[in-house]
Amino acid sequence: xxxxxxxxxxxxxxxxxxxxLALALLALAVFGLALGASVGSTGFDSxxxxxxxxxxxxxxxxxxxxxxxxxxxxxxxxxxxxxxxxGLFRNPLADPFLLGSASGAALAVALAFAVMAAGGANGAxxxxxxxxxxxxxxxxxxxxxxxxxxxxxxxxxxxxxxxxLRLLLAGVVVGYVxxxxxxxxxxxxxxxxxAMQGFTLGVTGFVGWSAVGLMAAVLAPLMLTAWALARVLxxxxxxxxxxxxxxxxxxxxxxxxxxxxxxxxxxxxxxTGLIGFVGLVxxxxxxxxxxxxxxPLVLLSALAGGLLLMAADVAARVVIAPQELPVGxxxxxxxxxxxxxxxxxxxx
Numbered sequence: 001x002x003x004x005x006x007x008x009x010x011x012x013x014x015x016x017x018x019x020x021l022a023l024a025l026l027a028l029a030v031f032g033l034a035l036g037a038s039v040g041s042t043g044f045d046s047x048x049x050x051x052x053x054x055x056x057x058x059x060x061x062x063x064x065x066x067x068x069x070x071x072x073x074x075x076x077x078x079x080x081x082x083x084x085x086x087g088l089f090r091n092p093l094a095d096p097f098l099l100g101s102a103s104g105a106a107l108a109v110a111l112a113f114a115v116m117a118a119g120g121a122n123g124a125x126x127x128x129x130x131x132x133x134x135x136x137x138x139x140x141x142x143x144x145x146x147x148x149x150x151x152x153x154x155x156x157x158x159x160x161x162x163x164x165l166r167l168l169l170a171g172v173v174v175g176y177v178x179x180x181x182x183x184x185x186x187x188x189x190x191x192x193x194x195a196m197q198g199f200t201l202g203v204t205g206f207v208g209w210s211a212v213g214l215m216a217a218v219l220a221p222l223m224l225t226a227w228a229l230a231r232v233l234x235x236x237x238x239x240x241x242x243x244x245x246x247x248x249x250x251x252x253x254x255x256x257x258x259x260x261x262x263x264x265x266x267x268x269x270x271x272t273g274l275i276g277f278v279g280l281v282x283x284x285x286x287x288x289x290x291x292x293x294x295x296p297l298v299l300l301s302a303l304a305g306g307l308l309l310m311a312a313d314v315a316a317r318v319v320i321a322p323q324e325l326p327v328g329x330x331x332x333x334x335x336x337x338x339x340x341x342x343x344x345x346x347x348x
Contacts, residue, residue, distance in 0.1 A: 025303035105266065201273065233294035274328060282308055
């Protein structure tokens with residue numbers, strides 16, 4: 001076989017591997033959705049009785065299905081944001097929470113809980129003034145606003161998006177500072193500790209059809225935007241000077257990528273709380289199975305992230321059934337074990 005034939009067959013083999021991986025991830029997602037609809041505290045028989053029992057149908061349709069589908073959508077948002085973050089910062093250890101979105105969301109939720117739990121005359125007056133806004137936004141809206149606020153603060157400290165390293169350091173600083181402020185809020189109002197625990201550990205049990213619709217409506221345009229900007233990520237992976245030499249308008253495109261990262265992360269965190277390692281691990285898994293450019297990578301990372309969080313959600317219901325583990329704890333354990341195994345393999 002000639003060199004030209006070899007060089008042309010290699011991209012075709014890569015595209016075929018990418019297509020097969022996408023089909024496999026979609027098929028596993030459909031299987032996981034069916035499995036998630038069958039797993040719960042009332043057992044598998046709820047699915048069998050759903051046709052003839054209104055209560056069983058309500059359990060399957062109103063609780064299990066939106067929860068499982070919502071876990072997939074939240075994982076897809078985190079996987080997509082993780083692939084964008086790692087390409088934008090040229091760092092395989094970058095994750096979606098790097099720009100302060102997680103700490104901003106957690107601080108906003110802690111402040112909302114503190115206002116609702118405020119006591120005394122001044123506290124009651126503050127709660128009365130803030131209650132209309134809290135009722136209008138809800139905890140989901142509060143978390144989303146906090147996540148975007150954390151990212152905007154990082155952008156202000158970094159003085160824009162021109163310097164990637166400065167933006168990275170600003171995100172780390174914002175994360176630590178807002179995390180410390182959240183701890184102070186919790187110390188000042190210890191009654192909110194239990195409520196905050198569910199948010200910081202990550203929960204999918206409260207996801208309903210409205211949250212599913214919202215996450216799906218956000219995921220679709222973000223996926224298209226990330227796909228359209230994949231050439232920028234490919235250029236940045238070769239270095240900023242190379243990206244400039246290709247004639248890419250880096251400043252506006254980098255701002256769009258940060259918007260994708262912030263909006264995807266903020267939407268997922270607002271619905272499910274702080275679920276770590278999904279956005280970090282999903283791109284690594286995809287690169288290991290089907291190395292590709294950033295166009296297919298962002299799409300495959302979204303599919304892999306959705307499958308990972310869906311599988312973790314189902315496992316969280318099974319491990320200590322009929323009780324449940326916080327899904328964020330499970331993703332942290334499994335993700336940490338995978339990264340340790342990956343480090344061991346590379347060291348060998």
